[in-house]
Amino acid sequence: MNPDSIHQTNSFYWSTKGNDFLGAIVLPHYGGSISEEKCQLFGDVSGKKMLEIGCGNGQSLQYQGERKASELWGIDISEKQLERAAQHLTSCGLSANLICSPMEEECGIPEDYFDFVYSIYAIGWTTDLEGTFRRIASYLKKDGVFIFSWSHPIHKCVVAENNLLVFNKCYFDESWYSVPLDLAGEGVLTLSDRKLSTYVNALAKAGFVIEQMIEQPDDEIMQSWNDNSGSFAKKAKMLPLTFVIKARKL
Numbered sequence: 001m002n003p004d005s006i007h008q009t010n011s012f013y014w015s016t017k018g019n020d021f022l023g024a025i026v027l028p029h030y031g032g033s034i035s036e037e038k039c040q041l042f043g044d045v046s047g048k049k050m051l052e053i054g055c056g057n058g059q060s061l062q063y064q065g066e067r068k069a070s071e072l073w074g075i076d077i078s079e080k081q082l083e084r085a086a087q088h089l090t091s092c093g094l095s096a097n098l099i100c101s102p103m104e105e106e107c108g109i110p111e112d113y114f115d116f117v118y119s120i121y122a123i124g125w126t127t128d129l130e131g132t133f134r135r136i137a138s139y140l141k142k143d144g145v146f147i148f149s150w151s152h153p154i155h156k157c158v159v160a161e162n163n164l165l166v167f168n169k170c171y172f173d174e175s176w177y178s179v180p181l182d183l184a185g186e187g188v189l190t191l192s193d194r195k196l197s198t199y200v201n202a203l204a205k206a207g208f209v210i211e212q213m214i215e216q217p218d219d220e221i222m223q224s225w226n227d228n229s230g231s232f233a234k235k236a237k238m239l240p241l242t243f244v245i246k247a248r249k250l
């Protein structure tokens with residue numbers, strides 16, 4: 001696993017393809033039919049300083065800005081995503097400090113500063129989970145809150161086949177793998193499916209205590225899925241597609 005080449009590959013993906021399907025994974029949606037409107041993990045963010053890790057095109061920052069957060073900060077590895085974020089936020093009458101950097105690296109974000117650090121479907125791209133969680137802890141004030149969502153590892157192990165759900169991957173396998181892009185054969189996306197315990201233990205090591213974890217999809221959102229959702233909907237009735245963790249810095 002070479003972090004630099006993973007960053008290069010994934011940054012290319014997000015710069016070229018990344019915007020096509022984000023609707024389901026920008027706040028208030030955490031992904032996998034889990035919604036902030038139902039879960040209320042953030043509560044009142046007015047006057048709070050917020051940092052988003054992997055802020056993409058800025059739509060989740062917009063959500064926080066419209067809820068009167070006092071400062072919006074975002075970090076993303078893709079310059080192109082940050083351009084989209086800056087344009088989007090300006091068009092909404094909002095502004096943010098946007099920083100282009102891998103989340104794993106020192107990039108000038110202030111320490112002991114934020115009330116909330118959050119990330120919607122971006123944390124799992126890190127090549128160094130423990131180091132990234134340690135950095136995030138350093139950005140937060142004492143008692144500050146870290147909320148993130150990511151693909152549930154069990155979802156990655158199971159496929160729907162002929163009306164059955166079939167295990168086709170070992171839950172314990174955290175090796176890095178590449179999936180081809182559908183961009184005229186160009187490039188790949190590289191990732192690792194970590195176990196839930198890997199996330200939990202890395203949070204504990206970085207000085208967080210977990211306050212809440214959500215795996216259960218929202219019935220109302222599930223019911224709104226149409227028949228085209230196919231095997232995805234079938235899986236979602238039987239197992240979690242997404243997990244969300246709310247943790248507090250000790």
Ligand SMILES: C[S@@+](CC[C@H](N)C(=O)[O-])C[C@H]1O[C@@H](n2cnc3c(N)ncnc32)[C@H](O)[C@@H]1O
Pocket residue numbers: 007010011014015018022025026027053054055056057058059060061075076077078081101102103104119120121122125126127
């Ligand atoms: C699913 S998108 C996040 C969408 C975003 N939460 C929103 O509301 O628009 C994942 C983002 O993570 C970024 N990313 C991937 N690997 C990264 C890394 N190592 N460091 C920082 N950002 C990364 C991608 O460029 C992409 O914009």
